Amino acid sequence: MTQTATRYETVIGIEVHAQLLTRSKMFCSCSQPTLESPPNTHVDPVCLGMPGVMPVINRVAVELTIMTGLALNCEIAHEAKFDRKNYHYPDLMKGYQISEYDMPICVNGWLEIDIDGETKRIGITRVHLEEDTARLQHATDSSTGEQYSLVDVNRSGVPLMEVVSEPDVRSAEEARAYLQALRQILRYIGASRANMEEGNMRCEPNVSIREPGAEFGQKVELKNINSFKHAFDAIKFEEKRQAEVLNSGGTIAQETRGWREDIGEAVQQRTKEGSEDYRYFPEPDLPPLVISREWVEEMRARLPELPDAKRARFQEQYGLSEYDARVIAESRARADFFEAATVDGSAERAKTVSNWVTGDFARLLNAENVEIQDARVTPEGIAALIDLQEAGTISGKTAKAVFEEMFASGKAPGEVVEEQGLEQITSSDEVVTSVEKVIADNAKAVEDYRGGKEEAIKFLVGQVMRETRGRAGPDVITELLKEKLAEKP
Numbered sequence: 001m002t003q004t005a006t007r008y009e010t011v012i013g014i015e016v017h018a019q020l021l022t023r024s025k026m027f028c029s030c031s032q033p034t035l036e037s038p039p040n041t042h043v044d045p046v047c048l049g050m051p052g053v054m055p056v057i058n059r060v061a062v063e064l065t066i067m068t069g070l071a072l073n074c075e076i077a078h079e080a081k082f083d084r085k086n087y088h089y090p091d092l093m094k095g096y097q098i099s100e101y102d103m104p105i106c107v108n109g110w111l112e113i114d115i116d117g118e119t120k121r122i123g124i125t126r127v128h129l130e131e132d133t134a135r136l137q138h139a140t141d142s143s144t145g146e147q148y149s150l151v152d153v154n155r156s157g158v159p160l161m162e163v164v165s166e167p168d169v170r171s172a173e174e175a176r177a178y179l180q181a182l183r184q185i186l187r188y189i190g191a192s193r194a195n196m197e198e199g200n201m202r203c204e205p206n207v208s209i210r211e212p213g214a215e216f217g218q219k220v221e222l223k224n225i226n227s228f229k230h231a232f233d234a235i236k237f238e239e240k241r242q243a244e245v246l247n248s249g250g251t252i253a254q255e256t257r258g259w260r261e262d263i264g265e266a267v268q269q270r271t272k273e274g275s276e277d278y279r280y281f282p283e284p285d286l287p288p289l290v291i292s293r294e295w296v297e298e299m300r301a302r303l304p305e306l307p308d309a310k311r312a313r314f315q316e317q318y319g320l321s322e323y324d325a326r327v328i329a330e331s332r333a334r335a336d337f338f339e340a341a342t343v344d345g346s347a348e349r350a351k352t353v354s355n356w357v358t359g360d361f362a363r364l365l366n367a368e369n370v371e372i373q374d375a376r377v378t379p380e381g382i383a384a385l386i387d388l389q390e391a392g393t394i395s396g397k398t399a400k401a402v403f404e405e406m407f408a409s410g411k412a413p414g415e416v417v418e419e420q421g422l423e424q425i426t427s428s429d430e431v432v433t434s435v436e437k438v439i440a441d442n443a444k445a446v447e448d449y450r451g452g453k454e455e456a457i458k459f460l461v462g463q464v465m466r467e468t469r470g471r472a473g474p475d476v477i478t479e480l481l482k483e484k485l486a487e488k489p
């Protein structure tokens with residue numbers, strides 16, 4: 001136990017920014033850039049911040065925000081408003097960012113996380129929309145040593161949804177669970193790719209510590225976090241640092257710290273003198289955003305089944321274990337694949353499909369770093385493979401080999417079986433030949449078995465399986481072996 005854990009309580013609120021999966025940007029018709037887009041190729045006068053141009057609200061961005069709010073159990077405002085947040089930095093083309101200040105689209109929600117087998121509810125303060133900034137790239141001239149910055153405006157104006165939590169998170173473990181649960185929901189809805197490594201989901205935890213029951217302590221904002229691991233490590237670092245400051249009689253400064261993965265520390269970026277004055281005022285070029293109840297209900301109807309509900313249904317409907325249900329429902333694509341492959345809907349078939357999806361299939365996907373929706377294996381392919389095995393056409397061992405070939409080539413299982421001659425031997429004549437050969441070749445094991453060492457038969461079964469290249473089932477082989485071994489030599 002660290003001193004932090006024994007003496008202080010950690011209090012964390014988390015701000016998450018997620019780039020929305022819309023075709024065009026937030027206030028102009030530019031298409032969204034991809035990670036491969038050359039710099040400054042997705043720009044127009046609006047996102048370049050030219051004077052005299054007029055922004056237009058992206059309807060899909062609003063809809064994705066409403067859906068996210070509904071998934072996070074928020075109240076959806078009847079009227080929201082865009083405001084100008086004024087500050088000067090080279091990544092801000094207009095000198096202000098269009099955001100939502102006091103009238104966000106969604107308020108007062110919650111998200112449940114699982115922590116040590118317990119369910120905990122984390123409050124959601126608000127979900128609002130804003131626009132992303134341009135990207136700056138800092139460089140140094142190799143001949144003069146002069147430092148300069150390059151601006152890529154592609155990202156400027158990309159719809160950004162901000163989800164702000166209540167200070168309900170109490171540990172780095174809870175913060176990680178919260179971020180994972182939020183990412184899962186954003187992906188289920190199709191609101192965002194929500195990939196922290198790619199930067200389309202970014203998080204800023206506000207961390208403070210206090211004596212249990214005391215007032216909130218001074219919070220420190222953590223930035224530059226590009227993965228769940230960074231978030232976890234930065235919070236662990238910060239709670240320890242703050243405890244050391246307090247224990248040595250110091251006070252916590254109001255500041256922003258940036259995580260440095262290379263040194264494993266959150267280093268001071270800037271101190272804040274009081275709250276910054278962004279001189280917010282209503283965006284005069286945009287009308288208030290009126291959100292009718294009909295629109296909200298339309299969005300509610302469009303919501304997919306969410307992870308928690310799906311997990312519960314998989315346990316109930318297919319009798320999956322809690323663990324299997326959780327793994328299968330981890331992504332919507334995986335859950336859809338599972339259900340499509342469970343053609344007859346029976347619990348027995350569901351368990352077999354679940355074993356494939358969480359077993360060999362998951363292993364190969366991980367090894368190749370492929371998402372299930374991009375794999376060559378189809379739900380129909382898995383279903384056909386299971387049919388072949390259940391009909392006794394192929395053995396379980398052969399099924400694994402067939403599956404590897406399906407995964408590599410995208411071929412149907414029937415095709416693989418035929419091409420490679422993998423059909424299980426059903427005529428016992430062929431097996432009998434192998435059995436006789438193995439008995440003749442393994443005098444020692446035969447003698448052991450006949451002398452009463454029943455275990456010896458396992459070795460002989462293995463030899464026949466090798467001889468028949470796994471195409472004969474162990475039960476058939478065992479039966480034939482016993483028959484032959486019972487005959488007097």
Ligand SMILES: [Zn+2]
Pocket residue numbers: 025028029030042043044045046047048157
């Ligand atoms: Zn544009």
